[in-house]
Amino acid sequence: MRTSEQYLEDLRRMRPNVYMGGQLVKRDDPRIIPGINVMRITFDMAKDRENKELFTATSQYTKRKINRFCNVSDSVEDLLNKQKMIRTGARLSGFCIQRCMGTDTINALSVVTKEIDDAHGTEYYQRFLEYIKDYQKKDLIGAAVQTDAKGDRGKRPHEQADPDMYVRVVKQTKDGIVVRGAKEDITMASYCDELIVLPTRTLTADEKQWAVSFAIPADWDKVYIVNRASAPRQRKRLKAPLNTHGSSDALVIFDDTFIPWDRVFMCGEHEFGGRMALAFATSHRHSYCGCKPAVEDIVMGLIALTAEYYGVGDKHHIREKLAHLAGIAELIYAAGIAAAMESTKSSSGTQVPNAIYANVGRRLAGENTYDSWGMVADVAGGFPATMPFEDDYYHRKLGPFIKKYTMRNPKVSAENMHRLQRTLSDYLSSSWAGVWQVADVHGGGSPVMETIAILNNYDFEERKKIVKRLAGIKD
Ligand SMILES: Cc1cc2nc3c(=O)[nH]c(=O)nc-3n(C[C@H](O)[C@H](O)[C@H](O)COP(=O)(O)OP(=O)(O)OC[C@H]3O[C@@H](n4cnc5c(N)ncnc54)[C@H](O)[C@@H]3O)c2cc1C
Secondary structure (H helix, E strand, C coil), rough: CCCHHHHHHHHHCCCCCCECCCCCEEECCCCHHHHHHHHHHHHHCCCCCCCCHEEECCCEEEEEEEEEECCCCCCCCHHHHHHHHHHHHHHHHCCCCCHHHHHHHHHHHHHHHHHHHHHHHHCHHHHHHHHHHHHHHHHHCCECCEECCCCCCCCHHHCCHHHCCCCCCEEEECCCEEEEEEEEECCCCCCCCCEECCCCCCCCHHHHCCEEEEEEECCCCCCCEEEEEEECCCCCCCCHHHCCCCCCEEEEEEEEEEHHHEEEEECCCCCHHHHHHHHHHHHHHHHHHHHHHHHHHHHHHHHHHHHHHHHCCCHHHHHHHHHHHHHHHHHHHHHHHHHHCCCCEEECCCCCCHHHHHHHHHHHHHHHHHHHHHHHHHHHHHHHCCCCCCCHHCCCCCHHHHHHCCCCCCCCCHHHHHHHHHHHHHHHHCCCHHHHHHHHHHCCCHHHHHHHHHHHHCCCCHHHHHHHHHHHCCC
């Protein structure tokens, strides 16, 4: 397993192909470092005395100890541990731990490459096995490169005015394929090792050229990563762990990019496009059942601590909010546990979470995102949104005034009040918070996609039969 220092060294060695603000930048650009710092947690915890059991697993392929983020689940216990690790990781990062994107992608590939081979006599699963052994040995970070540009949302890929709106194969040779198109919103693209590309939707027989999946190093030739970084406002004096973390999301452009066959995991098998997209989405929505409870943990912590510091910790409306939020957090987490307990084995031996429980958990999380942050805003009052800049607190003349007038509870020091209110400001009114609140709604698919997944998997006819029996209706 790599150390976080080795990971950083590997990033520094990569060919620059990341663009920000119109410039080609290195992967250790200061704006990208906050995202890298979140990745470091995932390496450090695999060696941490208290957490290493949770953050490591035994590979079913090599029987070696690996970072759990590189693991393909082959038991209920694996799924439960993945979910628990993600909750722990997200608590440490203060928001998304991000690396589960790659975990869910390799889990999807492990399932669907085998199914394609079983149907078509292809050799994708064998390629996947070679790929995953190397991925695990090198302890790599994969970005999930799924969301296509998509163009007109009302039209299918083959109906688009521009066929490049979904990543597609434009040429096949004996050595490999050439792909063109762009994927949007790709988290970690600027600080991952590998870009793992999957289809984003179901595909018809007219859409074979869009049925493509492959994995390449992120600095591959003719790949451009147009990056956008976000992080809580940097601190000058009031250093805090949260303010060293952040994330990057990118538009990833494939400009007639050559992919050798040994890195291609689907090429033309349109009937598996939706299967691959959903296999990733189900695994990722199960991961959300770990990270969203952690976000609610932070929401509850902010509310309880703020109320205590403000002197209203015992008020009824605060306690009501906390009870409600505990219910939301643990119901999401319980849905993830149920998804693991009711999981099934795929033909390749991968343990696949139950789609209904993973989707209802993810849906509950998305529905409550803005309500939860609304409760924090309610308890925080207005000041965290309007408070003076950090430097003003240290101004020779004004600093003492600011400290005096921001005191609430005499038992809480001015510095701790400042720390809490600045953290509230980060979570409630920074551009970084805005990005992550949207991610909590759309990550893993927009809410309607969870609705569709639930409708496709749930047996409503069975419910009608229950009522018919109760009502004495005989058809
Ligand atoms: C911070 C962040 C990080 C992300 N990270 C990643 C990542 O790492 N990898 C990745 O692949 N993706 C990532 N995503 C993308 C995410 O998965 C998408 O945002 C999500 O799938 C929704 O797609 P979209 O943004 O194209 O929205 P759209 O699909 O444009 O949705 C907009 C609206 O149109 C509706 N709509 C769209 N199509 C239809 C239709 N056919 N029928 C009915 N209604 C429709 C939707 O329901 C929604 O209401 C990330 C997103 C965010 C915000």
